[in-house]
Amino acid sequence: MASASIFGRALRRSPWVFHVGTSGCNNCDIEIADCLTPRFDVERFGIRLVGSPRHADVMLISGPVSTACRTALQQAWLEMPRPRAAVMVGVCACSMGGYRDAYSVAGPADVVIREVDPDATFVYVPGCPPKPETIIAGLVKLLGEM
Amino acid sequence: MERLGEWLFFYLVFPGAAFAVAAGLAMSWLDRKVTALVQWRRGPGASQPFWDVVKLLGKEVVVPAQAWTAGFLALPFVALAAATLAATLTWHAALRLPGGTLGDLIVVVYLLAIPSLALILGGAASGNPLGAVGSSRDMKLVLGYELPLVIALLVAVFQHRMVGGQDVTAATLSLAGIVGFQDVAGAVLYRPSGVLALLVALLCCHAKLGFVPFDQAEADTEIAEGVLVEYSGPPLAMFKLTQAVLLATLPALLVTVFWGGVGATTGGLAAFAGKVLLLLVLIVLVKNTNPRVRIDQALRFFWGPVTGTALVALLLAGVGW
Secondary structure (H helix, E strand, O other): OOOOOHHHHHHHHOOEEEEEEOOOOOHHHHHHHHHOOOOOOHHHHOOEEOOOHHHOOEEEEEOOEEOOOHHHHHHHHHHOOOOOEEEEEOHHHHHOHHHOOOOOEEEOHHHHHHOOOOOOEEEEEOOOOOOHHHHHHHHHHHHHHO | OOOHHHHHHHHHOOOOHHHHHHHHHHHHHHHHHHHHHHOOOOOOOOOHHHHHHHHHHOOOOOOOOOOOHHHHHHHHHHHHHHHHHHHHHHHHHHOOOOOOOOOEHHHHHHHHHHHHHHHHHHHHHOOOHHHHHHHHHHHHHHHHHHHHHHHHHHHHHOOEEEEOOEEEEOOOOEHHHHHHHHHHHOOHHHOHHHHHHHHHHHHHHHHHOOOOOOOOOOOHHHHOOHHHOOOOHHHHHHHHHHHHHHHHHHHHHHHHHHOOOOOOOOOHHHHHHHHHHHHHHHHHHHHHOOOOOOHHHHHHHHHHHHHHHHHHHHHHHHOOO
């Protein structure tokens, strides 16, 4: 997915993110909000939180995917225009953490998304919750891949 | 027809498309930087708006299945073309470029209404319920602010003063004519009617730009960017550029109509730029210190106190204040 064209360069300098909470405990969501505060200020790198998946380049996913959230997550993913990628924020989104084998979950987010888009690109940011620095490091790693 | 080349140069290079887009991107950087400083952040670098637009141009265009495809894709370009033409006419008059009058105040006002109409139609054409909500809110907002904006601009048209024992009156709808009147009689702003009119026009431009507290049509926290919800890639880039062009044009229009445009003396250009930046920073500060109001509150605000103030300003202008 690495691209040296001007569009690839622009993508690395202006990744707009859309945040999807897939029934997590809200802890990772608070850390994501922390990234936007003056202390971390991700807008310095052109990262913006947008309100619609149509405007986004990167999806931030937090929480284990519950059976109720499954189709919603898949639909939101397909609504993002290409090129697109996702950051799994927190151990629940990466591998379901403490919710593993629970009756109400549909699987970790990467498995759920690969059901509809086998070529999707992901970066995993484990932690419960991950620190804002870690989330930013994950985004930077993803942008290097794109 | 022999002036076609000249007009194309005005429209496409200076002060039209190329200049307006460059100025607009610089202004939208200023908007984001001032916003960041207000929030004690450092904010993005100066090239950020440019990279945002380039990035959007390289993205996939998704057309929703239930959308009116032709309208959905064409309207962003209509919006940008109209905004650019309005920018051309405004800056042409403000900078006193040669070639006579290209258009008057009425043309500029209706050209400035087209981006809003394109946004309303685009939101409705997307077939998305949130887009429809955004469209309906934008429609109400346009109904709200167009009336006081036109009344406020008329205050400049009806100005008359005693200059050297003679009653000088603007009485012209041409932008160049209004600038010329202000050369003779002093800026419209330096009278009570001018102050009130600029205040009203500034609020109307605030709503035209879709900034908080009048961003009900795009409210990203409640209706997911409303009218823009289904737009992606190049069409979204066109709407972003339209907004950038308006961001540079509306303060310039207000300075031209109420504050003398570019002065005929040396240093006039610097003063003009300073006035435009002052109005822009004022708009950005208001945007950052106010919460979003409900659409019915916005409509009541514009049809009540704002229209009332505009009418008072018009009366004051009529009696020569």
